[in-house]
Structures are given as structure tokens and as C-alpha cells.
Amino acid sequence: MKSLEVRVPHGLEKVEVRRRLNAAVDRARRDYADKVSSLEATWETEDRMAVDVVVLGMDIHADIDVEPAALVIQLELPGMVTMFAGQIRSGIEERIGGLLEAPA
Numbered sequence: 625m626k627s628l629e630v631r632v633p634h635g636l637e638k639v640e641v642r643r644r645l646n647a648a649v650d651r652a653r654r655d656y657a658d659k660v661s662s663l664e665a666t667w668e669t670e671d672r673m674a675v676d677v678v679v680l681g682m683d684i685h686a687d688i689d690v691e692p693a694a695l696v697i698q699l700e701l702p703g704m705v706t707m708f709a710g711q712i713r714s715g716i717e718e719r720i721g722g723l724l725e726a727p728a
Contacts, residue, residue, distance in 0.1 A: 627698060630696075630717060631695070632694060632720045632724060634725075642690060644724065648720075662676070663678075673690075684702065699712070
């Protein structure tokens with residue numbers, strides 16, 4: 625397993641960030657049901673969401689910390705996926721950045 629940290633800045637209240645993350649998880653479950661065999665997301669604390677995803681038989685774990693000015697995403701990537709770490713980082717920055725910039 626390899627760790628990857630991605631920081632995505634935002635200018636939202638924490639409650640709005642949590643609302644948007646919850647909506648994004650629900651949307652991902654619907655949109656990627658044919659590609660993802662499992663997607664579990666739980667709020668461990670008010671400011672930390674734990675996400676476990678199984679894609680193509682590979683387990684990926686992420687902790688998402690909601691900080692006042694940024695989301696800090698810590699991913700644990702299986703060895704086979706580490707060669708795509710740059711693409712994963714870019715995808716997260718683009719998707720989550722867009723999620724946090726979108727009008728309420």
C-alpha cells in the first residue's frame with residue numbers, strides 16, 4: 625500500500641462541505657454502480673469521512689478531513705494502482721475542486 629495525500633482548497637462552511645460530500649457519494653453510487661463493487665462512506669467524526677471502495681477487486685481506503693479552508697484526502701492505494709498516482713491526484717483535484725466550487 626502506498627499513501628497519497630491530496631489537498632483541495634475551499635471557501636465554504638464545514639456543514640456545506642459535508643452536505644456536498646454526502647451528495648457526491650450518493651451520486652457516485654448511482655453513476656459507477658457497474659464499475660464499483662462496493663462504496664462505503666461513514667462520518668467517523670464531524671470532520672472526518674472514511675471511504676472504502678472496491679474497484680476491479682482492489683480495495684482503496686481514504687480518509688477525508690474537512691478543514692476550515694481545505695479538504696485533506698489521505699488515500700491508501702494498492703501496489704498495482706500506485707503507477708497511476710499522478711492521474712488519481714489530478715482526477716481528485718478536478719472532481720472535488722469542481723464539487724466545492726459549484727454554486728450551492
